[in-house]
Amino acid sequence: xxxxxxxxxxxxxxxxxxxxxxxxxxxxxxxxxxxxxxxxxxxxxxxxxxxxxxxxxxxxxxxxxxxxxxxxxxxxxxxxxxxxxxxxxxxxxxxxxxxxxxxxxxxxxxxxxxxxxxxxxxxxxxxxxxxxxxxxxxxxxxxxxxxxxxxxxxxxxxxxxxxxxxxxxxxxxxxxxxxxxxxxxxxxxxxxxxxxxxxxxxxxxxxxxxxxxxxxxxxxxxxxxxxxxxxxxxxxxxxxxxxxxxxxxxxxxxxxxxxxxxxxxxxxxxxxxxxxxxxxxxxxxxxxxxxxxxxxxxxxxxxxxxxxxxxxxxxxxxxxxxxxxxxxxxxxxxxxxxxxxxxxxxxxxxxxxxxxxxxxxxxxxxxxxxxxxxxxxxxxxxxxxxxxxxxxxxxxxxxxxxxxxxxxxxxxxxxxxxxxxxxxxxxxxxxxxxxxxxxxxxxxxxxxxxxxxxxxxxxxxxxxxxxxxxxxxxxxxxxxxxxxxxxxxxxxxxxxxxxxxxxxxxxxxxxxxxxxxxxxxxxxxxxxxxxxxxxxxxxxxxxxxxxxxxxxxxxxxxxxxxxxxxxxxxxxxxxxxxxxxxxxxxxxxxxxxxx
Numbered sequence: 358x359x360x361x362x363x364x365x366x367x368x369x370x371x372x373x374x375x376x377x378x379x380x381x382x383x384x385x386x387x388x389x390x391x392x393x394x395x396x397x398x399x400x401x402x403x404x405x406x407x408x409x410x411x412x413x414x415x416x417x418x419x420x421x422x423x424x425x426x427x428x429x430x431x432x433x434x435x436x437x438x439x440x441x442x443x444x445x446x447x448x449x450x451x452x453x454x455x456x457x458x459x460x461x462x463x464x465x466x467x468x469x470x471x472x473x474x475x476x477x478x479x480x481x482x483x484x485x486x487x488x489x490x491x492x493x494x495x496x497x498x499x500x501x502x503x504x505x506x507x508x509x510x511x512x513x514x515x516x517x518x519x520x521x522x523x524x525x526x527x528x529x530x531x532x533x534x535x536x537x538x539x540x541x542x543x544x545x546x547x548x549x550x551x552x553x554x555x556x557x558x559x560x561x562x563x564x565x566x567x568x569x570x571x572x573x574x575x576x577x578x579x580x581x582x583x584x585x586x587x588x589x590x591x592x593x594x595x596x597x598x599x600x601x602x603x604x605x606x607x608x609x610x611x612x613x614x615x616x617x618x619x620x621x622x623x624x625x626x627x628x629x630x631x632x633x634x635x636x637x638x639x640x641x642x643x644x645x646x647x648x649x650x651x652x653x654x655x656x657x658x659x660x661x662x663x664x665x666x667x668x669x670x671x672x673x674x675x676x677x678x679x680x681x682x683x684x685x686x687x688x689x690x691x692x693x694x695x696x697x698x699x700x701x702x703x704x705x706x707x708x709x710x711x712x713x714x715x716x717x718x719x720x721x722x723x724x725x726x727x728x729x730x731x732x733x734x735x736x737x738x739x740x741x742x743x744x745x746x747x748x749x750x751x752x753x754x755x756x757x758x759x760x761x762x763x764x765x766x767x768x769x770x771x772x773x774x775x776x777x778x779x780x781x782x783x784x785x786x787x788x789x790x791x792x793x794x795x796x797x798x799x800x801x802x803x804x805x806x807x808x809x810x811x812x813x814x815x816x817x818x819x820x821x822x823x824x825x826x827x828x829x830x831x832x833x834x835x836x837x838x839x840x841x842x843x844x845x846x847x848x849x850x851x852x853x854x855x856x857x858x859x860x861x862x863x864x865x866x867x868x869x870x871x872x873x874x875x876x877x878x879x880x881x882x883x884x885x886x887x888x889x890x891x892x893x894x895x896x897x898x899x900x901x902x903x904x905x906x907x908x909x910x911x912x913x914x915x916x917x918x919x920x921x922x923x924x925x926x927x928x929x930x931x932x933x934x935x936x937x938x939x940x941x942x943x944x945x946x947x948x949x950x951x952x
Contacts, residue, residue, distance in 0.1 A: 358837045360650045374671060375653055376833040378824060381675050382817035385787050389812040390805050393791030397801055423789070424811075427782045431819050434771070434779050438822040441766050445828035446836060448763040449627070453620055453845050455756035456725075459749050460616040463729055464852035466738035467608055476581035478860035479574075486868060496859065572865040579861055586855030597643030597697070597850040605853040608737055613849040614698040615728055617641065619721040620845050621694040623760050624838045626714030627767050627829045629689050637690050640699035641846045648692065648839040652832055655691065679832065688832055694842045697849060715764065722757055726750065767829045771822075783819050787812060 359376050362369055374380050468477060481487070587603035588596045604610065621638050649655055673679040679688075711717045732738060733746055770776075791808050798804045824834045 358650050358835065359653075359833055375674060376824075378817045378820035379813070380671075381820050382813045383809075384675060385783075385816045386809045386813035389787050389791050390809045392788055393794055393804055393808045394801070396791050396795050397804065423793075424815075427786055427815060430779055430782060431815055431822065434775060435818055435822040435825075438771065438824075438826040441771075442825040442828045445763055445766045448759040448766075449624070449836060449838075449841065452623065452756045452759035452763065453841065455752045455759065456616055456620055457845060457848050459725075459729075459752045459756070460612055460849055461852060462749055462752075463612055463732075463738060464609055466741050467606075467732075468856070470737065470739040476578060476585060478578065478856055478862070479864050484864035484868065487864065490871060492867075572863050572869075574865060575861060575863040582855050582861070586853060588853055596853040597641075608732065609852050610698065611728065613852060614696070615721075615725040616849055617695075617697040617842075617846050618700065618704070619718070619725050621696045621842055622708065622721040623718045624842055625689075625694050626718055627760075627763055628835065628838055629685065629830075637693040638700045638705075639693035639695050641695035641697045641843075643850065647843045648837070650837040650840050652688070652692070680830070685830065685832075692839045694839060695846060697846055714768075715761070718757075718760060722753065726753060763829070767827055771826045779819060779822075783816055786815060 359373065361367075361373065364370075371379075467473075584603070585606055587601070587605070588598045618638075625638065670679075673684075708717050708720060711720045729749060733741070738746075790812050791804075794804045794808045794811075798807065824831050828834075828836050829838070
């Protein structure tokens with residue numbers, strides 16, 4: 358596919374020669390001009406010698422009927438070629454979309470297996486009490502541009518990213534990272550300039566260090582997540598990256614490989630339908646650059662097998678020699694389709710045994726289907742209801758349906774009778790147009806221009822139809838199958854990322870912190886003046902006034918009748934306790950035993 362820049366009036370498009378219908382049609386346009394000049398040079402020859410009366414072609418109706426007939430014939434073919442082209446694009450993308458959905462759904466189901474209960478984030482259903490504190494799950498970037506919500510339920514990842522860049526002294530002095538749960542939104546949303554710069558580069562560790570008092574459960578889950586999804590520790594690396602040789606779960610590896618193999622086999626059979634010729638498959642390299650969409654932008658060392666110098670390349674394109682099976686095979690060899698995990702010799706041997714493009718794709722489809730059935734029966738994907746499981750196979754079937762529709766376009770050419778008729782009238786138009794222009798103008802340069810533009814327009818439209826009628830083979834105007842496969846692979850390796858990093862919030866820590874602050878507030882409102890209590894109250898007030906810590910304790914508002922009644926009960930109990938303490942002191946002064 359030729360990817361072009363949309364410049365001013367698209368004038369830059371005129372500079373592209375390879376793959377251009379304009380320059381290809383100009384060849385016949387120049388031939389028609391030469392015939393016109395040769396015909397115009399014989400003005401002294403009477404028309405009756407050519408068996409044509411002098412006034413037979415004076416009226417434009419004859420020209421209009423011929424041009425209109427040829428135009429209708431060519432436009433009809435171009436219209437159907439456009440439909441074939443867009444249908445090919447739509448079915449190819451629908452095929453990859455359906456098979457990608459199958460892979461991601463299977464991966465998500467497997468991550469909900471009961472064996473993953475200690476690895477995945479906690480559910481909000483486990484902490485129903487948090488709903489009574491009016492918390493939010495809004496996200497904020499660490500850029501300091503706006504103040505974070507004081508009741509934002511942050512994840513452990515989010516609150517502890519900047520801690521890596523704090524000095525030892527500031528880390529000790531800062532008590533916000535030593536709390537039971539993250540309580541300082543200022544520390545989470547207002548890092549220093551150096552911290553923001555480091556965060557923009559992605560240089561923080563995604564696995565935060567354990568804080569004092571944080572629940573052990575959340576850090577155990579973080580450790581499991583980092584172990585089974587090691588790419589989460591490499592912020593700037595591809596999800597398929599394997600730091601220190603650690604790998605994601607084997608089920609996900611096999612699932613991504615079979616899905617990638619299925620799409621690669623399907624796309625390779627769409628672009629190469631020649632029996633006895635190989636369409637090579639290659640290994641997918643994580644993080645590598647995406648293949649170029651335009652074949653002319655492929656590195657020169659990869660084009661040596663099928664492209665020569667500029668002139669020979671254009672001659673092959675204009676003559677159609679670049680569409681032969683041998684040349685097409687060389688082109689496919691220079692642009693292999695990548696597969697996650699590569700392709701083994703055994704898989705290649707089985708694919709070669711399958712006869713025909715449909716059989717090869719059906720074999721790869723059967724491998725993926727069998728794998729999903731086997732793992733489902735073994736319990737790998739958890740207790741998924743059969744009705745839900747059937748949707749996976751429905752999507753697999755829908756993807757195969759789209760593949761066969763695309764195969765219909767590449768296997769069945771444009772109908773021969775119409776193609777033959779179009780070629781006949783295009784070739785008839787080349788010598789006939791100069792003769793007609795010679796009857797309408799006596800100015801040689803005007804007749805030459807009219808002949809050139811008329812022939813080039815109609816022939817060019819015919820060439821556009823020929824280029825678009827098979828969107829999987831006609832290089833360089835074919836679909837970018839290599840790029841589509843690479844993007845499909847990038848979508849598959851996303852399953853190696855694990856869970857959402859913001860899902861690892863410390864529910865137990867948040868509840869513990871809220872209960873602690875609620876306890877302090879109740880004691881302050883009760884007016885307790887005992888030394889130990891006053892010390893705790895002063896420490897709490899100092900923490901609230903001298904730091905920028907935002908309290909996540911519940912706000913007992915007058916509009917809440919339940920909260921008001923609870924506050925009255927606690928105040929009444931505090932007064933009774935004070936009266937009881939005074940009574941005990943009076944008894945001791947009077948000499949009574951307090952037992």
